[in-house]
Amino acid sequence: MPRWKRLSPWPPGLGFAALALVAGLGLGSLGALLWQAREVHPAMLWQEPWLAAILRFTLWQATLSTLLSVGLAVPVALALARRPAFPGRGLLLRAMELSLVLPTLIGLFGLVAVHGRRGWASPLWEWLFGLEAGYLYGLSGIVLAHVFYNLPLSARLMLQALETAPAAQWRLAAQLGLSRVAIWRTLEWPRLASLLPRLAALVFTLCFTSFAIVMTLGGGPQSSTLEVAIYQSLKFDHDLALAALLALTQLTICLGLWLLALSRGGAPSLMVGSVRLPALGRWRRRDASGASRWVDAIWLLALVALLVPPLSAIVIAGLGGLPELPQASSLWPAAARSLVMALGAGLGALALALALLAGSRWLQRSGHAVLGLAMEGGGQLILVVPALVLGTGLFLLLRPALGSGWEGYALVVLVNALMALPFAMQVLRGALPGLTVPELRLADQLGVRGSARLRWLTWPRLRRPLALALAYAMTLSLGDFSVIALFGSPSAPTLPMLLYQQLGGYRWQGAAATALLLLAGVALVFAVLGGLTRRPPRPRWRP
Amino acid sequence: MNYSAVLGAVALSLAAGTATAGERSLTVYTYDSFVSEWGPGPAIEEAFEARCGGCDLRFVALDGGVDILQRLRLEGQDSGADLVLGLDMNLMAEARGLDLLAPHGADTSALDLPIEWDDETFLPYDWGHFAFVYDTEQIAEPPASLAELLEAPEDLKVILQDPRTSVTGQGLLLWIKHVYGDDAPEAWARLNERVLTVTNGWSQAYFSLFMNGEAPMVLSYATSPAYHMAVEESDRYQAAEFAEGHYLQVETAAMLRSSDEPELARDFLAFMLTPDFQRHIPLGNVMNPAIDLGAELPTVFERLIDPESLTFTPEAVHANRRAWIREWLNAAAR
Numbered sequence: 001m002p003r004w005k006r007l008s009p010w011p012p013g014l015g016f017a018a019l020a021l022v023a024g025l026g027l028g029s030l031g032a033l034l035w036q037a038r039e040v041h042p043a044m045l046w047q048e049p050w051l052a053a054i055l056r057f058t059l060w061q062a063t064l065s066t067l068l069s070v071g072l073a074v075p076v077a078l079a080l081a082r083r084p085a086f087p088g089r090g091l092l093l094r095a096m097e098l099s100l101v102l103p104t105l106i107g108l109f110g111l112v113a114v115h116g117r118r119g120w121a122s123p124l125w126e127w128l129f130g131l132e133a134g135y136l137y138g139l140s141g142i143v144l145a146h147v148f149y150n151l152p153l154s155a156r157l158m159l160q161a162l163e164t165a166p167a168a169q170w171r172l173a174a175q176l177g178l179s180r181v182a183i184w185r186t187l188e189w190p191r192l193a194s195l196l197p198r199l200a201a202l203v204f205t206l207c208f209t210s211f212a213i214v215m216t217l218g219g220g221p222q223s224s225t226l227e228v229a230i231y232q233s234l235k236f237d238h239d240l241a242l243a244a245l246l247a248l249t250q251l252t253i254c255l256g257l258w259l260l261a262l263s264r265g266g267a268p269s270l271m272v273g274s275v276r277l278p279a280l281g282r283w284r285r286r287d288a289s290g291a292s293r294w295v296d297a298i299w300l301l302a303l304v305a306l307l308v309p310p311l312s313a314i315v316i317a318g319l320g321g322l323p324e325l326p327q328a329s330s331l332w333p334a335a336a337r338s339l340v341m342a343l344g345a346g347l348g349a350l351a352l353a354l355a356l357l358a359g360s361r362w363l364q365r366s367g368h369a370v371l372g373l374a375m376e377g378g379g380q381l382i383l384v385v386p387a388l389v390l391g392t393g394l395f396l397l398l399r400p401a402l403g404s405g406w407e408g409y410a411l412v413v414l415v416n417a418l419m420a421l422p423f424a425m426q427v428l429r430g431a432l433p434g435l436t437v438p439e440l441r442l443a444d445q446l447g448v449r450g451s452a453r454l455r456w457l458t459w460p461r462l463r464r465p466l467a468l469a470l471a472y473a474m475t476l477s478l479g480d481f482s483v484i485a486l487f488g489s490p491s492a493p494t495l496p497m498l499l500y501q502q503l504g505g506y507r508w509q510g511a512a513a514t515a516l517l518l519l520a521g522v523a524l525v526f527a528v529l530g531g532l533t534r535r536p537p538r539p540r541w542r543p
Numbered sequence: 544m545n546y547s548a549v550l551g552a553v554a555l556s557l558a559a560g561t562a563t564a565g566e567r568s569l570t571v572y573t574y575d576s577f578v579s580e581w582g583p584g585p586a587i588e589e590a591f592e593a594r595c596g597g598c599d600l601r602f603v604a605l606d607g608g609v610d611i612l613q614r615l616r617l618e619g620q621d622s623g624a625d626l627v628l629g630l631d632m633n634l635m636a637e638a639r640g641l642d643l644l645a646p647h648g649a650d651t652s653a654l655d656l657p658i659e660w661d662d663e664t665f666l667p668y669d670w671g672h673f674a675f676v677y678d679t680e681q682i683a684e685p686p687a688s689l690a691e692l693l694e695a696p697e698d699l700k701v702i703l704q705d706p707r708t709s710v711t712g713q714g715l716l717l718w719i720k721h722v723y724g725d726d727a728p729e730a731w732a733r734l735n736e737r738v739l740t741v742t743n744g745w746s747q748a749y750f751s752l753f754m755n756g757e758a759p760m761v762l763s764y765a766t767s768p769a770y771h772m773a774v775e776e777s778d779r780y781q782a783a784e785f786a787e788g789h790y791l792q793v794e795t796a797a798m799l800r801s802s803d804e805p806e807l808a809r810d811f812l813a814f815m816l817t818p819d820f821q822r823h824i825p826l827g828n829v830m831n832p833a834i835d836l837g838a839e840l841p842t843v844f845e846r847l848i849d850p851e852s853l854t855f856t857p858e859a860v861h862a863n864r865r866a867w868i869r870e871w872l873n874a875a876a877r
Contacts (some may be wrong), residue, residue: 050872108751117700117739118756137740215705215743216751220735222876228743232707235609237865238616330580395617480727493579503746504576506829508754 001094015359018352019378022418026381028394030247036396037241048475050231055249058225061139061214062207065146069207070200073151076187076303077158079296092300093159095307096152097526098519099470101479103496104212105503106515109317111145112136120309122340141217148208148306150203155303157199157426160468161191166299180292201261202422205254226250230386240392247389255377262373291367311519318516321509321531325517328502330493330511335517338495341524345473348417353379353424379425382418387482390415407490412484416477423476427469427508428462467529474529475522496522568599569807571796572611573628576828578602583820585825589715590819591811598807608634608794615641615799625802626811628668632793632854633713635665636861647812649760654816655835657852664873665795668815669830672789672850673714674765674782675701685783689722692785693733700739700758706868710792711762717860718790720867723851727867731874741875746851765789766846770829772843774785788851794830 034040068352083089114120118233122133135141169497173183211227218224234243256413325331356379363372382390394411448456495503495518502511578584588600605611608629615638630638638644643751647666654660656670675692677685682699692701704712723730729805739758742748753761765782765809772778796815799806814820821832822839832840 008586013628105746108747109755112751112755112757116752116755116757195640212743215708216740216747219740220738220875221705221741228705228707235613236707236868238613328580392613392617399618497575498579500746501576501579502581503750505579505581505827506767506774507581508750511750 006484011355011358011362013359014355015362015375018359019353019375022352022356022381022421023378025394025415025418026385026390028397030244030251030385032393032396033240033247033389034243040241040245042245049276050224051246054224054226054229057223058208059253061142061146061223061225062204062210064139065143065150065207066200066204066514068143069147069150069203070154070196072147073154073158074192075299076151076155077162077192077300080155081162081188082292083296083300085153086300092304092307093156094523095311096156096215096303097475098311098522099149099307100153100472101475101522102149102516103465103479103481103499103515105500106314106518107145107149107310108213109512109515110314111148113313114309115141115144120313132261137217137219139218139223141219142210142214142223145213145217146207149213149311150206152303152307153371154199154203158192158195160427161195161482162188162464164191197261197264201258202380202383202426204257205380205422208254209250209383209386210411227386227388231388234388234392243389243392247386250386251384255381258377258380258384259373262377314512314515314519317509317512318519319513321511321513322516324507324510325513328498328514331517333513334493334498335521337409337492339365340410341416341494342474342478344413345416345420345477346470348413349420349424349473350466350470352417352421353428356421357428376429380422382415383422391483393436415483416480417473419480419483420473420476421538423472424469428465459512463533467533471526471529474525478521478525479518548863551714552842553807556799567595567804567807568601569625569804569811570601570603570622570623571626571628571811572603572605573679574607574611575604577629578604583823586823587820589697591814594814595807595810612638615643617827619643620801622799622801624799624803625808626796626798628796630665630795630797631710632791632795632857633717633860633864634857635662635795636857637776638797639664639857640713642797643801644797645802645805647796647798648809649812649816651816653834656793656833658793658854660793664722665797666812666815667833668820669789669824669828669833670793671830672765672791672848672852673711673718674763674767674784674789674848674850675760675764676753676767676782677760678753678756679781680778682758685760685781687784688786689719689730690787692737693730695737697736699737701734701737701760702739702748702752702758703747703762704745705741705743706871709745711745711748711764713864714790714792715762715868716871717855718853721790721855722787724876725871728874731871735875738875762830764792765850766825766829766831766844768849769825769841769843772846772859773826773841774815782848783849784848788853791852791854844872871874 041082079231080089080093102110112119115133116122117136119133119136125131125133125135136144169187173187178186208225209227210225211231214223214225215228226249230243230246230250233239233246356375358374360372363369363375394415398411479496481500484494484497495514499511499518502508502514555750570851573584575642576582584602588602591600592598603624605614608631611627611629612634615627619641620643627638627644644662644664649666651660652664654667656667660667675685684696686699692699703715706712707714719730719734720727740752742752745763748761749763749767752758760783763782768778768781796812798805798812802808816834818834818836818839821834821836824830824832825836825841825844831844
């Protein structure tokens with residue numbers, strides 16, 4: 001057996017440990033609920049006449065939202081990849097990163113300010129259609145909000161996948177003068193094809209479990225999701241058994257979908273290329289001129305129109321509240337606390353993601369394909385377990401130990417890390433395969449092994465995806481309120497908690513300013529992590 | 544895979560560092576907005592600690608009254624709380640049923656509520672009526688009764704909250720049921736034509752939508768305008784007074800039988816009905832104080848509406864809530 005094939009026992013070991021943690025917390029909390037409920041009759045599910053209606057609506061809105069978010073993200077990502085250097089491109093990428101991590105309450109504020117009955121877009125709508133702009137309420141509003149949240153994420157991840165195509169391939173495409181269709185077939189589609197099923201599953205899960213958006217924009221109880229039913233049975237009716245059964249239903253549907261996506265995703269290609277960004281400008285793509293300029297411009301303008309007005313509304317409201325900020329004495333400590341917790345959760349998510357991906361890859365290479373897929377799928381588990389079930393279950397499991405001091409925060413950090421895990425895995429997955437077989441062979445022959453291989457071969461390829469994954473994971477927990485609300489907190493708030501407290505005390509201007517600060521923090525995290533890893537290290541050859 | 548070992552390790556690591564100093568301490572479960580920098584909590588904590596002489600009052604903030612009840616139910620006999628603060632009348636019957644609470648033993652003669660109060664377990668600390676708050680820049684003459692609201696032109700849109708997920712939403716459910724009884728489904732059907740949307744919580748309705756001018760009316764509290772008048776010095780938002788009366792919310796506190804500091808807990812409950820506690824309620828919690836504050840009551844409170852109070856007994860609410868929610872779902876989901 002050639003040396004490079006000798007597999008280290010570390011990847012599967014760490015992978016299983018990470019899986020045990022994720023599955024233990026996710027399934028353990030569900031189990032605790034079932035155990036506490038004692039009497040569980042699955043027939044309860046069929047006896048609830050509204051369940052079928054809720055399930056139909058949930059599936060319908062999630063499918064529609066996913067198709068639109070992911071489907072429209074494809075031309076947007078292609079346009080972004082084709083235009084590597086237009087003015088404002090960097091800002092647009094930053095804005096795309098912001099939208100995912102907006103707390104829902106703030107995102108809703110921005111969407112309503114733009115698309116509501118009295119919104120900025122309503123005169124345009126009335127002029128076009130002669131009708132009052134009522135499209136924000138009902139299915140159309142739910143889908144619009146989901147697209148606002150998920151299209152930028154999808155396009156961002158697709159762009160990252162497109163950019164991993166080796167520069168040599170782009171150069172060749174330019175030299176051969178490949179047409180639009182040929183570039184799509186040979187370069188773009190293979191990159192996207194391995195990403196799409198998992199991305200669609202991720203977006204579907206996010207839309208399926210959406211709560212505040214569906215209720216606020218749904219118009220009434222006819223638009224309810226399974227999460228609402230779980231909330232009601234757990235909180236108002238204290239029907240633990242029904243809550244656990246509903247959670248199981250959700251788990252089954254979403255995990256089934258993930259399994260399908262994972263098995264369809266195909267083996268990621270091993271052709272991972274140069275670390276350098278494909279400097280497209282130097283090789284003029286034939287498809288980048290002519291009419292395609294206008295088509296790309298339209299797609300990019302559509303993205304700007306979707307993204308920028310609601311974000312501007314939030315920024316404007318926040319600027320109006322800035323004078324109130326210094327009055328909030330808990331603001332800066334809260335910001336610092338949030339940042340530290342986000343860093344912890346981000347690093348945790350990164351470590352878990354690497355462990356699961358490396359373990360999964362090892363298993364797949366050594367012939368345990370199904371086990372490998374299961375390990376990767378396990379990473380998505382926490383996203384599928386309803387937050388309230390997770391919170392109540394963990395509370396039951398850890399109760400004697402769960403005080404209200406720092407251990408509460410530690411638990412929040414852990415759960416946040418687990419919730420950010422699917423995003424981190426999505427970013428890292430394409431980057432991890434790392435070295436091709438010939439490269440490995442060469443490295444072995446040259447004796448580049450161990451830490452040297454990590455330093456000179458693996459790290460340069462991983463640093464950019466790692467930074468993006470860390471940025472997403474950190475900012476997701478920076479903006480998260482749902483988890484911290486589950487466990488109860490001492491009076492020292494995090495930034496999102498502070499925001500909700502301000503609203504509870506009618507300080508909506510101050511809350512808008514806090515939201516602005518949160519956005520600035522998110523942008524800062526992305527900018528710093530992106531900046532730190534922008535240039536690949538220049539190997540210095542010393543004789 | 545050994546889940547329990549992992550969880551055990553997590554639990555152990557979490558258990559470290561819970562020990563506290565030896566002084567007398569009192570733990571109060573309450574809701575988030577009560578303890579925030581802008582809520583009444585911090586000032587009340589300071590006032591009580593100055594009074595009890597070297598004790599430590601600790602607030603643990605949960606999401607809302609329902610969560611406090613839920614936490615009590617999950618913790619049972621070995622709850623970490625000495626007191627709970629924030630259960631409203633509609634949660635009292637369920638909380639009493641847990642058999643965890645002790646009589647408050649406080650002198651209730653100072654109480655100044657719109658209704659008689661003789662409960663021996665739950666002690667009120669504030670109250671308010673549910674009401675529709677309207678934007679005077681959008682409507683000059685609000686409906687004068689629920690009946691008028693149901694007959695209003697359909698472009699008079701209102702923003703409601705869901706009774707399954709919010710306290711105000713549940714308030715409207717009881718309000719409609721109290722006024723219309725068996726005709727409630729028809730009333731809901733008619734109201735439905737004027738509903739812009741039904742949000743999951745009050746914050747979404749009030750800030751994401753109403754403050755953005757999306758609809759001229761929102762379901763809220765009769766005391767909401769007090770904040771706008773006193774702090775923002777704006778008369779723009781006012782509550783509409785309805786002739787049928789308004790459903791009343793009374794917020795209460797109670798002590799746990801399992802408390803290690805029953806004396807101190809009783810002291811806190813007695814302290815609750817003194818001006819040192821109550822003066823922080825009107826603008827801190829934006830509710831009416833439970834005692835007569837006299838000249839200390841902010842003047843804007845005299846400009847609020849003063850409607851008739853409607854209430855069901857806590858037992859009636861507990862017994863019927865599920866059925867009434869189902870009735871609403873059938874009438875509103877169409």
